[in-house]
Amino acid sequence: MCLIFFFVVAQKSDEANIKNIFDTALKNGQSYEMLEYLATKIGARLSGSPGAAAAVEWSRQEMIAHGFDSVWLQPVMVPHWVRGKKEIGRIVNSKKQGTIDVNICALGGSIGTGPAGISAQIVEVKNFEELKQLGQKIVQGKIVFFSRPMDPTLINTFEAYGGASNQRGAGAAEAAKYGAVAAVVRSMGSNIEEYPHTGGMRYADGIPKIPAVAISTAHADLLSSLLKDDKDLRLYIETHSQILEDVLSFNVVGELRGSTNPEEIIVVGGHLDSWDLAQGAHDDGAGCVQAIEVLRIYKQMGYKPKRTIRAVMFMNEENGLRGGTKYAELAKLNKERHLAAIESDRGGFTPRGFTMSATDVVKAKVRSWKPLLEQYGLTDFSMEGGGADIGPLGPQGVSLFGFLPDSQRYFNYHHTEEDTFDKVDKRELELGAASMAALIYLIDTYGL
């Protein structure tokens, strides 16, 4: 009887606290205002750029202004890749009668062609297997065009992204194995658009480095269709990207110290860097301001967490993961005990649930909280996963969670000039912050 009474009381107070969290976010939320500053006043903030430095200083000041118990920087050396002058892409038909300009952009980490550019015939392939079949005889001296689209029939657009993105990450290295002179990759976008999507790529040891660019989905379709009639057409690309010396940058950490179990840490974070072409509003300004907002909501409510709650702005998720790696390294070195880490890096859209990378016991415990969360649209706790930046904490036994919003619009904007503040809806964004605050409240209250 007593036990039942306890549960009923606990449930009632959880319900009230979670409602208070959502009410605070929806009535007085500041995620949207913070994001307006980060996205429109600072804007692009690729690792090593002045924008990234501004974002570090802004988020440090923001967390201090909100009165967090402590705020500090974690130094970390980051890659410094620069795009340089705007790229040129041009289809030249084999009879040299006329050219068509196409929208391309260098992929992050790629070397440039330099002012001479590269002009070559095209080999179109859908995957690495096809490339291998063609082999050096066909590929040598050509530009390889990786044209596999994101599968539009997958409801979860992240699955579609996962099914196509190896072309971007490893396409250049694969093509270079067979003597290609450059790689052109169909943009990772859900729709047919004019603008290209940038993103990270990696070279492989012992294989020549060749320039790699993304082409807009509209122009990828155009190129495919022109190739059907004119197999010998050429593509001219000119890119000016460079890899410079590593630069000192920082993760920015702010915390509310736990009242009874301060040694147990719960992290909530996003990544502060963005691609250079974007304002990084959804990717991942949204996640950063939501992480700060979680702690701010607690302060505004007067909620004193038992455990230490940390907002972490990770640096360099996009092209190196140095920040996430450094954070985990320091956690280990300092013998910190992390109970859980939650990342928001899927955009500031309407909440649907959380992904989990944890033991079955922990997953079952979190799913048992569903009755408290589903009225806020948090119904999906089925998927595996945490987040890129918190991933390195996994081997330390930390339970990892990914904030899971609606995914339909994310790949319209991802890594493009279209990832701007006006694409973010205030209510959707604030609801995301409240969702993470609610989950962390439950973890803080009941442990894992």
Next chain:
Amino acid sequence: MCLIFFFVVAQKSDEANIKNIFDTALKNGQSYEMLEYLATKIGARLSGSPGAAAAVEWSRQEMIAHGFDSVWLQPVMVPHWVRGKKEIGRIVNSKKQGTIDVNICALGGSIGTGPAGISAQIVEVKNFEELKQLGQKIVQGKIVFFSRPMDPTLINTFEAYGGASNQRGAGAAEAAKYGAVAAVVRSMGSNIEEYPHTGGMRYADGIPKIPAVAISTAHADLLSSLLKDDKDLRLYIETHSQILEDVLSFNVVGELRGSTNPEEIIVVGGHLDSWDLAQGAHDDGAGCVQAIEVLRIYKQMGYKPKRTIRAVMFMNEENGLRGGTKYAELAKLNKERHLAAIESDRGGFTPRGFTMSATDVVKAKVRSWKPLLEQYGLTDFSMEGGGADIGPLGPQGVSLFGFLPDSQRYFNYHHTEEDTFDKVDKRELELGAASMAALIYLIDTYGL
């Protein structure tokens, strides 16, 4: 054993058919293209306007072009209200030192002030009870300002709308009871915005008609705050709206005739009219093109429904419901047997489920299909409701369903100049059409 075998086979074929529906919508969907035409080439289409006539003809031709078995018009007389010249709203402080322009718009159905305008002191109230308390002594000769906002803490924005919209619908009639000279209503918007939201209002028999306008949420806040310091400030409003003679218009109906039970009809519809200020992209261009798309998807798949499936473009939902009323009237007159009617009138956002207005047995049956639908994000079958246009079919015993998409952004755009095509996401829109096609497929296959 046989029975189990049958169920397994049936389930497998349902799964495959529903997947085929979604694949068709996501790979070859035409909702978005249709909506682009309706919203950007035709645009605003208030009942009685040339735009409404264009929309009737466009949708008739569109359904014929898609090869539906029959397409016809149902004549219906509709109200003809016109806004006239752009409204003027101006706050004048009581010492006549300076004025501030505010964004207002006449409410649909309101009389105008005419060129003389109305200038009067303001009485601000949050609800009809407060108005009643003040009574004639205070209200006589003044403008009543209804300032109750939509409750931001309600997760379902339609609930928040429902909690505020009586001010718009009945505010003028209530205020006129106590001698007010005009009514100003805070816009029904989820956020603080500069633009006003129009919408329908009704006068009451035996009570004087006074002009009614909406004021933008930003300017409603401004007005409230200025009133705190200057209770005697005046508001000047000038509106030129008029109620003209009724006009002949039409519902547009297209159908695929059932192969085995043609006498049983399933309706899927939206309303073709929009407010004059808007392109009517989400409200309710989205619902119209999705309804056409349901039938088009079946045709593209080669799926031959057993029952007759009808796409209905209802006319005059916004300010009269004459189309919905006429459709039900004709159904009764012609002794048609409608099994179900589904309306999409909550915008072209990511699908979440369906509302239902039906018997418990029917609701239980539909909920038993959830395992086939939830992988597409259709998880919410909990709410009561159908749709305004299909409502009049209810008394004929027809099971009613409302397509239920995510609601967070809807009241950013609803009834405003911001309800434009660019606010609609292609995947979200196409998923909505597929969701309705899937539900109708199941109703067609198993009955209700």
